[in-house]
Amino acid sequence: MQRLQKYILNNFSALFMxxxxxxxxxxxxxxxxxxxxxxxxxxxxIWEMGKLYLFVLPEILFYTLPITFFIAATLSLFKLSNDNEIIVIFALGIEPGFIVKTFFKPAFILSLLLAFDFLVVSPHTTVLSKNFLSYKKSEAKFNLAASEFGNSFGDWLLYIGEKDKDGTFSKVFLFNKKQENEEILIAAKRATVINDAGILRLKLMDGEGYSYSTNKFSQVNFKAMLINDTLKADLTTYKQPLQYWLSKENAGRKKHVLIKDTLLSLFPMITLFLIASIGIVQVRHQKSKVYLYLFLTIVLYYGMTIGLEKMFQYYTILVVTLSWLIATYIFYRKTIVNKF
Incomplete structure (x- = not known):
């Protein structure tokens, strides 16, 4: 029996890849x-594009693996049927349930991996991707360049004389009109951009600051000055996956993802009866429509997952799982068990 299981799974693994x-x-x-x-x-x-790709890699695997398992398992049985090997197996007195049990272990392991992927790994990569893009967008707004027209730097008007090769700036002037009757002018010989936990700051070095109004005039000399909290990246933080799923931020989207991804994680396990029903055929007496059935199964399952969500909310998981198992088991009994 173990050799037979190994033989069936070897055919499956070759098709799977x-x-x-x-x-x-x-x-x-x-x-x-x-x-x-x-x-x-x-x-x-190119490195940053590769980084973003690594962030979405768990999502790619999550959507491709269950479909691949279903198609590969079904086609491996269909191939064995075309070679009349399935008929030989049943002729030796082995029941169809043996085929289902053979695929149960890899289906169970895959479902566990998919559940771990979307429950634990995806929150982490989603937050990393979101924070990375948020930082890059804030950095884009901070894209300072030497220009005779100057730059907008939050509430400040900024003029840069030169931009050096190392990323620092020379001959920097900032102007701010905080109040209607007060104006501030800052001049610095050098300046550099500092990223501190998503907060982009401008560090001015060796300069002078002037504040003047109708009533007073003041001057200050400085070696270093920080212009703080001008542009801040909107970063998301969380400590545990459970905290991510229970947080109120994007609660509606998370609810949709939780329902949909739970059902997709269960897909390899609850389609085992259907895999046997579609893949096992009598080539002499049946005209196989395996590819049509594969397409209809995937469309129907995804359609039920999305279509019933608004009606049953979280109960969609239970409704789809039970109805799918009952329907496919009845189909399996009529098409396979009663014939073989």
Whole structure:
């Protein structure tokens, strides 16, 4: 029995990799095209694009692995049926339930990995990706350049004489009119940008500051001065995945993701009866429509997941799981058990 299980799983694993790799590449290309749209707003190097791709990699795997498992398992049984090996297995007195049990272990392991992916890994990568993009957007707003027209720096008007190769600035002037009757002018020989936990600051060195109004005039000389809290990246922090899922931020979206991803995690396990029903055929007596059934199954399952969510809320998980198991088991009994 173990040799037979190993033989079936060897056929499955060969098909699994041949199906997974093209799906993975296609999904990666789609996500990379989506990521490239960010370059219209922010500047990204090749390394930064690679970083963003690593952030979405768990999501790519989450959507490709369950579909790959379903297709590969079904086609591996279909191949064995075409070679009449399934008929030989049943002729030896082995029941169809053996086929279902053979795929149960890899399906169970895959469901656990998918659940860990979306419950634990995805919150972390989602927050990292969001914070990275938020930082890059704030950095884009902070894109200072030497210009005769000057730059806008929060509440300050900023003029930069020169931008050095090391990223520092020379001959810097800032002007701010805080109140209607008071104006502030700051001149510095050098300046540099500092990123402190997502807060971008301008550090001025070797300069003078002037404050004047109709009533008074004051001057101060300084070696270093920080212009603080001018531009701040909106960063998200969390300590544990549970804290992420229970937080009220984007609660509606998280609810939708939790329902949808839970059902997608269960997909490999609750389709085992359907895998046997579609993949096992009598090639002499049946006209197989395996590819049509594969397509309809995926569309129907995703459709039920999305369509019933508004009606049943969190109960959608229970409704879809039970109804799918009952329906596929009845189909399995009629098409496989009663015949073999």
């Amino acid at each position: 041949s199906i997974f790799l093209p799906l993975f590449v296609i999904a990666s290309v789609i996500f990379l095209i989506k990521l490239s749209t960010y370059t219209a707003v922010i500047q990204l190097s």
